[in-house]
Amino acid sequence: MPEQVSAAGQVSGTGRESFGSRLGAAMAARGPLCVGIDPHPALLKSWGLDDDAAGLRSFSLTVLEAVASLAAAVKPQVALFERHGSAGMAVLEELLAAARDESVLTIADAKRGDIGSTMAAYADAWLRDGSPLAADSVTLSPYLGFESLRPALDLAAETGRGVFVLALTSNPEGPSVQHVGGAESVARRIASAAAAENTRYPGALGSVGLVVGATVGSALADLGMDLAAVHGPILAPGLGAQGATPADLRATFGTAYPQVLGTSSRDILAAGPGLGGLREAALRTLDGLRGE
Numbered sequence: 001m002p003e004q005v006s007a008a009g010q011v012s013g014t015g016r017e018s019f020g021s022r023l024g025a026a027m028a029a030r031g032p033l034c035v036g037i038d039p040h041p042a043l044l045k046s047w048g049l050d051d052d053a054a055g056l057r058s059f060s061l062t063v064l065e066a067v068a069s070l071a072a073a074v075k076p077q078v079a080l081f082e083r084h085g086s087a088g089m090a091v092l093e094e095l096l097a098a099a100r101d102e103s104v105l106t107i108a109d110a111k112r113g114d115i116g117s118t119m120a121a122y123a124d125a126w127l128r129d130g131s132p133l134a135a136d137s138v139t140l141s142p143y144l145g146f147e148s149l150r151p152a153l154d155l156a157a158e159t160g161r162g163v164f165v166l167a168l169t170s171n172p173e174g175p176s177v178q179h180v181g182g183a184e185s186v187a188r189r190i191a192s193a194a195a196a197e198n199t200r201y202p203g204a205l206g207s208v209g210l211v212v213g214a215t216v217g218s219a220l221a222d223l224g225m226d227l228a229a230v231h232g233p234i235l236a237p238g239l240g241a242q243g244a245t246p247a248d249l250r251a252t253f254g255t256a257y258p259q260v261l262g263t264s265s266r267d268i269l270a271a272g273p274g275l276g277g278l279r280e281a282a283l284r285t286l287d288g289l290r291g292e
């Protein structure tokens with residue numbers, strides 16, 4: 001492990017603050033909400049926009065404008081930009097740059113994962129300084145083996161960025177893979193590997209997070225998983241459109257709840273295109289996550 005991070009969250013020798021430290025500060029200041037930017041064709045239509053790059057741009061920049069001051073992070077869903085080809089990816093680049101200007105953290109939901117040599121290229125794309133697609137963090141899929149993610153884990157540490165590794169996903173098909181293995185389930189092994197990785201971040205929150213769905217119910221208890229011990233942020237999708245509530249999140253995560261960043265997309269986005277409606281919907285979710 002080349003890079004070390006001080007207890008104050010500074011990456012050694014770079015003067016940079018680690019992603020975990022930056023996210024922890026944003027969650028403390030704004031609350032534990034991430035707003036997903038998922039420009040589904042049906043949403044573009046309901047906003048009166050065309051399903052093309054111009055519609056995508058208007059949608060994405062409007063969501064950012066509405067929530068930049070109240071969300072700890074925004075999470076563009078990369079697939080919904082990719083489906084517009086190079087013009088869509090150019091909009092994603094513009095959105096990531098605009099979020100940087102607005103000082104809101106970004107999670108590129110790209111779910112990348114490949115053999116190590118190719119993984120280095122994905123790491124370069126999402127986590128390297130100066131890359132047109134550089135985000136503050138990226139979601140990763142560990143199903144080629146956690147260690148195959150090494151290039152991204154190391155580059156994130158070096159550049160003060162972060163990763164969220166899929167552990168227990170919010171979809172009903174997830175358990176058929178993630179619960180396999182009994183007491184040593186796949187999900188539990190991923191969580192243990194993330195915990196080991198976070199020992200290089202001795203501060204409160206490491207930069208290696210997990211994705212654990214708000215919908216997983218009793219799975220954490222059933223699989224004997226202690227997420228508080230991971231010392232990293234937990235990105236929890238599944239609020240709203242997939243049926244989970246902030247109360248479910250609190251019950252599901254228990255003592256790990258302070259690490260949880262709830263993320264909601266369609267439920268909030270359906271309140272657009274007006275800035276007021278989007279803000280109200282985001283604030284309603286945020287109030288629920290804060291227990292207000």
Ligand SMILES: O=c1ccn([C@@H]2O[C@H](COP(=O)(O)O)[C@@H](O)[C@H]2O)c(=O)[nH]1
Pocket residue numbers: 036038077109168169170171211212213237238239240241242263264265266267
């Ligand atoms: O386990 C997972 C991992 C990622 N996602 C992503 O989060 C959003 C959820 O959108 P909603 O509209 O709030 O349902 C979407 O981009 C998914 O790809 C997830 O849902 N579950």
